[in-house]
Amino acid sequence: MRMIKTDILIIGAGPTGLFAVFEAGLLKLKCHLIDSLPMPGGQCAEIYPKKPIYDIPSHPEILAGDLVKNLEQQIAPFQPGYTLGESAVSIEKTIDDQFIVTTDKGTQHQAPVVAIAGGLGTFEPRKPPLERLDFFENKGVNYIIKDPEIYRDKRIVIAGGGDSALDWTIFLEKIASSVTLIHRRNEFRGALDSVEKVQQLKNEGKIQLITPAEVIALEGETTLSSLSIKREENTHQLECDYFIPLFGLTPKLGPIAKWGLEIEKNAIKVDNTLDYQTNIPGIYAIGDVNTYPGKLKLILCGFHEATLMCQSAFKRIFPDKRNVLKYTTVSGVSGFDGSSKQAAKSTIKTIE
Amino acid sequence: MPQDITIHLTDREGVHHELIAPTDMQMNLMEICKAYELPVEGTCGGMAMCASCQCYVESDHVLPERSDDEEAMLSEAFFVKDNSRLGCQIQMTDAIDGLKVSLAPSE
Numbered sequence: 001m002r003m004i005k006t007d008i009l010i011i012g013a014g015p016t017g018l019f020a021v022f023e024a025g026l027l028k029l030k031c032h033l034i035d036s037l038p039m040p041g042g043q044c045a046e047i048y049p050k051k052p053i054y055d056i057p058s059h060p061e062i063l064a065g066d067l068v069k070n071l072e073q074q075i076a077p078f079q080p081g082y083t084l085g086e087s088a089v090s091i092e093k094t095i096d097d098q099f100i101v102t103t104d105k106g107t108q109h110q111a112p113v114v115a116i117a118g119g120l121g122t123f124e125p126r127k128p129p130l131e132r133l134d135f136f137e138n139k140g141v142n143y144i145i146k147d148p149e150i151y152r153d154k155r156i157v158i159a160g161g162g163d164s165a166l167d168w169t170i171f172l173e174k175i176a177s178s179v180t181l182i183h184r185r186n187e188f189r190g191a192l193d194s195v196e197k198v199q200q201l202k203n204e205g206k207i208q209l210i211t212p213a214e215v216i217a218l219e220g221e222t223t224l225s226s227l228s229i230k231r232e233e234n235t236h237q238l239e240c241d242y243f244i245p246l247f248g249l250t251p252k253l254g255p256i257a258k259w260g261l262e263i264e265k266n267a268i269k270v271d272n273t274l275d276y277q278t279n280i281p282g283i284y285a286i287g288d289v290n291t292y293p294g295k296l297k298l299i300l301c302g303f304h305e306a307t308l309m310c311q312s313a314f315k316r317i318f319p320d321k322r323n324v325l326k327y328t329t330v331s332g333v334s335g336f337d338g339s340s341k342q343a344a345k346s347t348i349k350t351i352e
Numbered sequence: 353m354p355q356d357i358t359i360h361l362t363d364r365e366g367v368h369h370e371l372i373a374p375t376d377m378q379m380n381l382m383e384i385c386k387a388y389e390l391p392v393e394g395t396c397g398g399m400a401m402c403a404s405c406q407c408y409v410e411s412d413h414v415l416p417e418r419s420d421d422e423e424a425m426l427s428e429a430f431f432v433k434d435n436s437r438l439g440c441q442i443q444m445t446d447a448i449d450g451l452k453v454s455l456a457p458s459e
Contacts, residue, residue, distance in 0.1 A: 047401055120395060126459060129430050161427055184432075189424040247428050250402065250459065251395060297397075 002108075004081060006032035008313050009101055009111035011088045011256070014042020016287030016302030017117035018071040018080075023310040025078030026326060029317065030336065032081035032109060034088050034101070036122040041068035043119055044299075046249060057300060067299070077335020083107050087122045089255040091283075099282060113282055113313040116261075116268060117306070118289040120251035128159070128245050132218050140224025141243050145172075151242060153177045157227055159215055160246035161185065166194035168246065173207050180208040180238065182215060182229060218243065259283075267291035275312030276305045282316060284309045357444060361407075362454035363390060373444045381407065381439035381453070392455065398440035403429035405439035406456035413451050415442060431456050 008024050010017040013035035021031040039045055041064075049065030056062055062070075086103035091114065093099055101109045125143035127133060133141060145151075145168055156176045158165050161183040167190075169181045181198065188195050201207045213231035218224055226239045253266050261278045262269040268285035270276045272292035276284050286309050287302035295301075314323055332342030359371040359381065373384045382405035385392035393404035400421040406429055409415065415437065418426070422441045426432050436456065442448070 043396075047396055048399055051399060120393075126428075126430075129457075129459075161424065184427045185423075187424070187427070247430075250404075 003100075004032055004083070004107065004109045006030050006081060006109065006111045007317060008032075008113045008115055008310070009034070009099065009109050010080075010115045010117055011035075011101070012042060012117035012119055012287070012289065013037070013040040013082065013084070014117060014119050014287065014302075015044055015067060015071060015299045016119075016306050017042070017115070018068070018075055019303050020115055020117060020286065020306035020310060021075040021078050021080045022071075023307045024313070025075065025336070026328070026331075026333070027310055027314045027323070029310065029314060030080075031078065032083070032111070034083045034086060034103060034109065036085065036087040038085045040072060040082065040084070041065070043251075044068050046123055053299065055298065055300060077333060077337050077339045077341075079336045083109065087254065091259050093282075097282065112317050113284070115306075115309055115313070116256060116278075116283065116285040116289055117287045117302070118253070118256060118285075120288055121253040121256070121266075122251065123249035124252050124254075125245075126247040126250045128215070128247060130215065130218060136218055136220065136224045136243070139222065140220065140241065141218070141245070143245060145244065148172065148175060151176050154241040155239065156180070156242045156244065157182060157215070157238065157240045158244045158246060159183070160248075161188045161190075162246070162248060163190040163194060164248075165246040166190040166198050168244065169207060170194060170197050170201065173201055178208065179206075180210060180240070182210045182213050184214050185212045215243065215245075253289075256289075261285070264291050267295075274308075276309050277312065284313070355446070357446060357449035357451075359384065359444075359448070360411075360450070360452045361385070361390070362410075362452075364455050364457060375444050375446055377444075379444050381405070381442040381444070383440070384444065385439060385455075390455070391458070392439065393458070394440065396440075400425050400438050400441055403438065403456075404458065406431070406436055407439050407453040408433055408456060409435045409437055409451070409453055411450065411452035413448050415448065429456075430459055 007029040008031045010033045013033040024031050044064035051064050052061045086105045088101050089104050090102045098110050099114045152175045155178045156172050157180045158169050159182045173179045202209045213229050215227050216230045217228035219226045226237050268290050270285050270290045276286050278285050286305040288297045334340045354376045356372050356374050361369045371384050382394045395402040395404045422438050
């Protein structure tokens, strides 16, 4: 398999990881980002894209989703690479002081510097506390819809009350033989369009809606064959081929916790007196994922940490090069894509 | 000076904690738990968008009603009971002095 090579490998494409690309770019260092989510933005994109943030310097108010969009635009000239929808699972060091990071899908990345900007960790599906749920995983229970084709002409039960439950109900209705949506209450939290569409499908008898209800048990010999559904005081069985619980995602530190890094309270200890390096030289941790005395989990602190990390990474990659801080007001921004931005020259003209 | 209030909290191991909470710092129960270094993640930071601060209210105090956001989150949370609340939505006020709560299991 092809090896992706870069200068700084950033694990986590949230605001801190994205901004690190910019600071690295000013130093002519290339970056590649890995993120378990299918899109950049981390928590800002996954948990609260529509929430306003009020403590980003010079933005009196900005929606989390817009912050991510702006960052993507700001770093675009530095052409970051992305490995999205994959989680970094292992790291090894080569004899020539490089790190090789491999994802859960086997993609390999090589870089002299690794910056972990993993926030609260990898987003994993929230699993309802049901007996034998683990047993039926991939034997009828899926938390993520990867290949919709497997649901063709099957009987599907979806549980959840948010956008993904609504969206997948609408989508799968077209290919499945039956779709049942179960939610603990009658109200759904989702885009108005989706709620109305599901209402319409229900009115037309194209889907079955069971509310307020919940799945309380799973049955089957080797694969899932039915669910027990409790609606108010009554429980009944519903035969099905697939059960898809969609209760959102929750972050877990995951495999990074086993990389030999010093961990304290689910966060990676770093040297905050200097450069946010971990106990393993060459591996840095920036943003919400790190901890040090006085740590504040704020986006603006992550930006600062990313900046100092990049300066230190430069010295590590080019130990013999002298480096002096450049101001973008003076030097402008020259992208790897050939683009160049600079302050307009003032015109000097005699007034006669 | 506003008086501090006391919250009686039982953690997931059944250990009882007496939390002294200020009422003039706009703090909520999730934040008080974090200040006392109790195992409450507060993943979403207090936006009622995760259920890591779910607790069960065990005294008769009348709390402000659940907001739509809290109601929606609890409808997708696990281990929910009738007396479930999200700690981040319970503000520290004089009215809840002596409140008794226990932490819901972590997911």
